[in-house]
Amino acid sequence: MxxxxxxxxxxxxxxxxxxxxxxxxxxxxxxxxxxxxxxxxxxxxxxxxxxxxxxxxxxxxxxxxxxxxxxxxxxxxxxxxxxxxxxxxxxxxxxxxxxxxxxxxxxxxxxxxxxxxxxxxxxxxxxxxxxxxxxxxxxxxxxxxxxxxxxxxxxxxxxxxxxxxxxxxxxxxxxxxxxxxxxxxxxxxxxxxxxxxxxxxxxxxxxxxxxxxxxxxxxxxxxxxxxxxxxxxxxxxxxxxxxxxxxxxxxxxxxxxxxxxxxxxxxxxxxxxxxxxxxxxxxxxxxxxxxxxxxxxxxxxxxxxxxxxxxxDTESSVHAPVAPVRLPEGAASVELRGVEFAYPGADVPVLQGISFAASPGRTTAIIGSTGAGKSTLLSLIPRLYDVTGGSVLLAGVDVRDAALEDVWSRIGLVPQKPYLFTGTVASNLRYGDEDATDDELWEALRIAQAEDFVRVMPGGLEAHIAQGGTNVSGGQRQRLAIARALVAKPDVYLFDDSFSALDLSTDARLRAALAPVTRDATVIVVAQRVSTIVDADHIVVLEDGAVVGQGTHDQLLETCPTYVEIVESQKSAEEASA
The missing domain is CATH 1.20.1560.10 (ABC transporter type 1, transmembrane domain)
Incomplete structure (x- = not known):
């Protein structure tokens, strides 16, 4: 050796x-x-x-x-x-x-x-x-x-x-x-x-x-x-x-x-x-x-x-295709067909039988109790993991058949634990687009409700960011991570519980500001709070790695006991729909 x-x-x-x-x-x-x-x-x-x-x-x-x-x-x-x-x-x-x-x-x-x-x-x-x-x-x-x-x-x-x-x-x-x-x-x-x-x-x-x-x-x-x-x-x-x-x-x-x-x-x-x-x-x-x-x-x-x-000598479990299929230009839909996923050595799959579609111009939300598999499900779309059964389609193409760079360039991911790199606010935002202008960065910050605190930081866009973003609060890290995804202007936005550190008023303002920007994009949101997804066009409810309900907020209140239980554990159904 x-x-x-x-x-x-x-x-x-x-x-x-x-x-x-x-x-x-x-x-x-x-x-x-x-x-x-x-x-x-x-x-x-x-x-x-x-x-x-x-x-x-x-x-x-x-x-x-x-x-x-x-x-x-x-x-x-x-x-x-x-x-x-x-x-x-x-x-x-x-x-x-x-x-x-x-x-x-x-x-x-x-x-x-x-x-x-x-x-x-x-x-x-x-x-x-x-x-x-x-x-x-x-x-x-x-x-x-x-x-x-x-x-x-x-x-x-x-x-x-x-x-x-x-x-x-x-x-x-x-x-x-x-x-x-x-x-x-x-x-x-x-x-x-x-x-x-x-x-x-x-x-x-x-x-x-x-x-x-x-x-x-x-x-x-x-x-x-x-x-x-x-x-x-x-x-x-x-x-x-x-x-x-x-x-x-x-x-x-x-x-x-x-x-x-x-x-x-x-x-x-x-x-x-x-x-x-x-x-x-x-x-x-x-x-x-x-x-x-x-x-x-x-x-x-x-x-x-x-x-x-x-x-x-360790090969990645996510392999690039030998003859990659090019993704069609323009808006991209996301569809999961009978998706199953199990971690290596696990006796029981984490996800099984997951099927739903997310279309451009619509917001699809995924909700469920802790450990239901929401973040794992979201990780399958950009191929952070590969499905062990079924398929994930992006713009009608199985993500396993497309070039990895092509898939990633079409997706803007805001992870559950937002990570910032050592550098400045601008250098972190330009991870989304290295050619972005200062005006575009400020616009992304405005939409992400991060403009106010960045302007008061010494240097503004050139303000120092420590490794992991430890010199800003958790909510500020989340908003900067959202702004980074907005700078990329992707066709698909994946928000993995990206609003959990925000107060309700900031959360509401951010979602209102996001709506016109993501009008033509596919938006998939993983959330714990019902208030974050109450206005979603389509809600998928997970329990123990399986889909137990799909529909709008009002439909699920009538047809899905698991969703009703989640709503009632946070607030009454009337308050959630207000």
Whole structure:
């Protein structure tokens, strides 16, 4: 999984990577000649007092060092660029994939884990790639080249290499093997911390209103403690690596000096060759150490890659048609024919047998008790979910046969929980139409009964809006969301309980102002208050996911007990019709 993601993301940078490998090769080969040159200076220059040879060989060492430095700097630069580009492209792919998800996939994953997968997990892979390009190309070359060069210096000490290298590799591998399950737990702990922190920040008003600060601190402390404990467990294992490496390094150095001294004393080896052999052994062990450090990063990056692949490999349950049918121009009707919908894994459908039609120039209202399926039903029209039975038709075309962009461009949705983006009032309204003029924005605000409070905000249309619209009230958010839909001038308006935060007088003024603007459009309103839909041309009553009544307000008072019960629970039938 990890290799697949890295291979796919680095494919566009094959030329840079090939150049990087060439530079790494040049730098590594240059570094392999330095100990040998140093040994010759000791044996042929210092031992004989040949200053000319020392200067000549020293010049060669300087030239080789400059080549090594230049090649290493250039390779590191290319590696950093390739790794950063991989991170950028991978984050872009995840963002694009999540943008294609339906509400079903978003609910399955959840926002906290999607955020951590697109940040923390991508960072783990990006770091691994950078370290891999910086080290793993040169490490095997240095190890193989170091062994060859060490054997050239003295074959008699080669057994030390055969002992030290496997010992170091096996010791570190045993530690790394124990890290893998801990890394998996660590990434899940990051999700848990993110989820609780997001809930606490988003629901801070609820927390304070119910005096649950201590409870939330305990929840966060529990998640934080688990993450800390896992991180400490990984840290303790990582801390073992350095003592093991240094122990083997130092023992190897002592062994080379001990056995090499005997060979020098016996005349089987020169001091310069001993010095060079020791340097080559250090290079070999250093390359093994770099490889082991990389192997320490691979388990965590592998876990991250699996989490990222889970997102990238998840197909949206809402598929774009292969040969999309173009929606007819002009006013668009909405018709539901025997619609059924069930959430994945649910035993009972949320909606079943839903059939009704909403025509242009008419207002269709949907009402029912809490949990009747009203918002779910409205979500099927713009294909936030796909029906599991029956069909939804827009302008006579099944929405599953039309291009998603075509469907969405014809619909103006005001969701039950209006969301505003960080920016200004104008930037939020222009989500409906990015070319809308200021006059058009003010007109939409006037209709949505939002003009008065926007004019008194500092900057007016350029007034700052915080993330989620938290710096305005719930009613103001709803009116701004309605204005955003009005700016789009769609053929179909979907109001999902969009007037619930408004007082009765504001609600009445807004509906009166909407009437002439939506005269030629299809309007579907989901509402809890009877007063909001009493004048609707057609009312659909839902109960337990099924239609139990259809008609006008007066007709339903006579024929639908469920509707009468809803009306009487709010006010008397006479007051509702007044």
């Amino acid at each position: 990890l290799l697949r993601i890295i291979r796919e993301q680095l494919r566009p940078y094959r030329g840079s990577i090939a150049l990087l490998i060439a530079l790494q090769l040049a730098g590594t080969i240059a570094s392999l000649y330095l100990p040998s040159l140093n040994g010759r200076i000791i044996d042929q220059g210092v031992a004989r007092g040949d200053t000319g040879y020392i200067m000549s060989a020293g010049g060669w060492m300087l030239a080789v060092s400059l080549i090594q430095i230049a090649a290493t700097v250039a390779a590191t630069y290319l590696g950093a660029r390739a790794a950063a580009s991989l991170g950028r492209d991978l984050r872009g792919r995840i963002f694009e994939r999540v943008g294609d998800f339906s509400a079903q996939e978003l609910s399955r994953f959840g926002a906290p884990t999607l955020i951590s997968r697109n940040t923390n997990d991508v960072t783990q892979i990006q770091t691994l790639v950078f370290m891999g390009l910086a080290m793993m190309v040169s490490a095997p070359i240095m190890m193989v080249g170091g062994i060859v060069m060490a054997l050239r210096e003295d074959v008699g000490l080669s057994w030390l290499v055969a002992v030290a290298v496997p010992l170091l590799a096996v010791s570190v591998a045993l530690v790394v093997r124990r890290m893998l399950p801990q890394f998996h737990v660590m990434q899940e702990s990051v999700d848990w911390v993110n989820r609780i922190l997001r809930e606490q920040i988003t629901g801070i008003r609820v927390v304070r209103a119910f005096v649950r600060e201590d409870h939330e601190r305990e929840r966060f402390a529990e998640a934080n403690t688990q993450y800390t404990g896992t991180a400490l467990a990984v840290g303790r294992l990582q801390a073992l690596v350095f003592p093991i490496v240094m122990l083997i390094f130092n023992v190897s150095t002592v062994a080379v000096l001990w056995f090499g001294a005997h060979r020098v004393e016996d005349g089987q080896m020169q001091i310069g060759a001993l010095t060079a052999f020791m340097a080559y052994l250090m290079q070999i062990l250093m390359s093994v150490m770099m490889a082991t450090f990389m192997s320490m990063m691979i388990p965590r990056a592998s876990v991250s890659a699996g989490r990222i692949a889970e997102v990238l």
